[in-house]
Amino acid sequence: MSDARLFFRSEIFGAAQHLRRVPDGRYLQEPAQSIPVHAACDVLVVGGGPAGTAAAVAAARLGARTILLERHNHLGGLSTGGLVAWIDRMTDWDGRLVIRGFAEEVLARLPKDAVAGPPQDAWGSRDAASAAWWGMRTAAFHGIVTHSPTVNPEWLKGACLDLVTEAGAEPLFHAWGAQPVIEDGIVRGAFFESKQGRRAILAAVTVDATGDGDLFARAGAAHATEADAADIHSCINTSWVFGGVDMPAYFAWRAGEPQQYSEFLALGRERVGFFDKAFASWRDDVALFMGPRLAGYSALDVDDLSAIEVASHRLMFRHLAFYREQAPGFAGAFPMLSAPQIGVRHARRLEGVAAVRRADWDGQVRADEIGVSPSLTPKFANVSVPYGALVPALLDGLLAPGRHVSCDATSHSFLREIPQCWLTGQAAGVAAALAAAGRVQPRAVPVAGIQAALIGQGAFLRQSPNVAHSAA
Structure with missing residues (x-):
């Protein structure tokens, strides 16, 4: 497939060797039954x-x-169950809210402390400082502030x-x-x-x-x-969140020391292998991890889905150890929750x-x-x-x-x-x-x-x- 279609080039990781069972040709006949x-x-x-x-x-x-x-x-x-707590853009590039109806209503049900994101008067802003600040918090792209809230998944379940x-x-x-x-x-x-x-x-x-x-x-x-193996939208992973963190300290270091942050990412890839960045969540003491994104697996194969769960949960603890040791704001981090639902993007x-x-x-x-x-x-x-x-x-x-x-x-x-x-x-x-x-x-x-x-x-x-x- 043409490389021109790959709008999302975030880091992805190829499939590791794992068991994928091959049918041995045997079949069983299931008895007919009356279904109530x-x-x-x-x-x-x-x-x-x-x-x-x-x-x-x-x-x-x-x-x-x-x-x-x-x-x-x-x-x-x-x-909610997949911990995709970052709700992607609901405004267009002029700041107009275009995804409304149920979407607007369900988010309005959440208490103020269950939602983090730019205020409405900032949607569509091209102010460089504002866009830089919100960009680090997954709410500004291409230098434009957007309505991309991060929410508490438990409150969203209730709503x-x-x-x-x-x-x-x-x-x-x-x-x-x-x-x-x-x-x-x-x-x-x-x-x-x-x-x-x-x-x-x-x-x-x-x-x-x-x-x-x-x-x-x-x-x-x-x-x-069909999906493009080089595109993140073909990837699968289980997300997780760490508690006990100081995200403002982490973001201040990331923005203020770009060279150190670049070295941190390189060391993470070296030590952890499949490595991912920490994302902002709905509160400052919780970090969201929506990767690492694993490519080369099928969402329609139970052996592949099982391999993803094994890899993602092991990676969670490897990330925890590395972030505790290397990342400002993460010294007291603890594993808060791994997602009950696997993060499938495409099937x-x-x-x-x-x-x-x-x-x-x-x-x-x-x-x-x-x-x-x-x-x-x-x-x-x-x-x-x-x-x-x-x-x-x-x-x-x-x-x-x-x-x-x-x-x-x-x-x-x-x-x-x-x-x-x-x-x-x-x-x-x-x-x-x-x-x-x-x-x-x-x-x-x-x-x-x-x-x-x-x-x-x-x-x-x-x-x-x-x-x-x-x-x-």
Whole structure:
């Protein structure tokens, strides 16, 4: 793949040797069984990450009986259980808040001491000193201050749960969406595995918010899996946080002694091997580590996922020892938490009715726009996200928001981020509810109705809700 698409050149590390089992050709026949129907609903959302949580809230607010299926014991996915506490840019390069609706609402639920980031009057600032200060705290890029808050993941879990239950959606935890229920080629719900065994939920519309496209792939929908091994968006790792640190002291040293900091990084690579920088968190005594980013692994291979967990947890303790010894502000550091959820950036991407591609970064407003994403750099315009990117090209009964939306690999680099997952998830929830209410397939829902409902829920759109066409 062309090197021109690699916008993110942060350090990545190749796969170490590990066990990857090769099937020996044997198969077992699983006995046929009758699967109990656990529930029936209008909208079933499988996966309670950023996209799934937003989808469940949006659907339930439109009156759809909505069930949210989640394999863990919390909502928020990588934004909470994955410790991706740094929420990427929600403003464009002029400081305008363009990712709104659910995204804006859930962050507004957090107490002030659970969020760190620039004040609103600083968004879009090109002041060199301000940009330098916030740039070290992951909230300014290309010399521009942005709305990229860092949040306390526990408070975010609580805010997600409150919004889901207040909307009337029904969360079902400790239930792993395993397989789509398909009748006459249409998805009619999903089977899930649980302590009660295999069960099923039937639904008028199913939202695949697994992040990896597990349901649409198993339903036979076309998709892509290719990713550039030289791009960080193909990497996987488990994040962690250290407590007992003094981040202001660390940042003062990093900014004031650049030569020492450069030598520190070089020594870290020499001693630790795969080495990563400490990031700011929601408070000054907690350091966030969102790497090292490990390349050459597949998010769809359990042996690879296991190898990532082993490597990441060992690296956490090696980083702890090195930072305690070498980094100002880290002498009293202790291991606070390693993420309960592995940090997968890419697995599958849907082949949809429409897609976001590199050629679409020209500022054109798509007729079926359901959201606006900030572009990667100031030289590009805001990116219009089309409803068709959530709709499988051929498969009915299902929508697919989140990091597996229909896009090329380069556009995936920003569409996979948490704010964009909130954006596409909210749109999917609205469309699913309207499809269920109208007893039509998601591709047949008039886009004007989706746009009107999204605007009613606070989303930012540039397309006026007066275009009476569908995604078909």
